[in-house]
Amino acid sequence: MRVAAVLVLMLGCRASCDVDVTQRGERLFRGEESLAAEVQGQGVPLPAEASRCVNCHSGPAAPALDRASLLGRVSRRNGPPSRYDEASFCALLRSGVDPALVVVLRVMPRYEVDEAQCHALFAFVTSR
Numbered sequence: 001m002r003v004a005a006v007l008v009l010m011l012g013c014r015a016s017c018d019v020d021v022t023q024r025g026e027r028l029f030r031g032e033e034s035l036a037a038e039v040q041g042q043g044v045p046l047p048a049e050a051s052r053c054v055n056c057h058s059g060p061a062a063p064a065l066d067r068a069s070l071l072g073r074v075s076r077r078n079g080p081p082s083r084y085d086e087a088s089f090c091a092l093l094r095s096g097v098d099p100a101l102v103v104v105l106r107v108m109p110r111y112e113v114d115e116a117q118c119h120a121l122f123a124f125v126t127s128r
C-alpha cells in the first residue's frame with residue numbers, strides 16, 4: 001500500500017513536472033524569462049528585447065524550431081543531414097555550432113544558458 005502511494009506520487013510529479021519544464025521553456029522562448037546573450041565576437045550583451053527567440057523564430061527570418069525540424073534528419077546550411085538532441089541543441093545555443101559542425105550565421109545570438117534553462121527550451125520546442 002505504501003509502495004503504491006509512493007509510486008502514485010512519483011508518477012504524478014513526473015507528469016506535472018514535465019509540464020512545468022515545458023512552460024518554463026515557453027517563457028524563455030518568449031523572453032518572459034530573459035537570457036544573457038551577445039552577438040558572437042562583439043562581447044556586448046544584447047538587450048533582452050533583441051534576444052527573444054520568438055522575435056526571429058516565429059516568422060520567415062529564421063528556421064522553424066519544432067519537433068520535426070530539430071529531431072528529423074535534415075540537411076542544414078548545405079551540411080550533411082543531421083538531427084539535434086538536447087546536448088547538441090545546448091551546444092548550438094552557446095557556441096553557434098550545429099550537429100554537423102557547421103557554424104550558424106552571426107545573426108543567431110550566442111546564449112549563456114544553464115542546463116536547466118536549456119533543458120526547458122529543448123522540452124518546449126520539441127513539444128510542438
Ligand code: HEC
Nearest residue numbers: 050051052053055056061062063076098104105107108109
Ligand atoms: C535575432 C534573431 C534570432 C534570435 C533572437 C534567435 N535566433 Fe536562433 N537562429 C536565427 C537564424 C537567422 C538562424 C539560422 C542561422 C543559419 O542558418 O546560419 C537561427 C538558427 C537557430 C537554430 C538552428 C536550427 C537548425 O535547424 O539548425 C536553433 C536551434 C536556434 N536558432 C535556436 C534559438 C533559440 C532557442 C533562441 C532563443 C534562446 C534563438 N534561436 C534566438 C535567428 C535568431
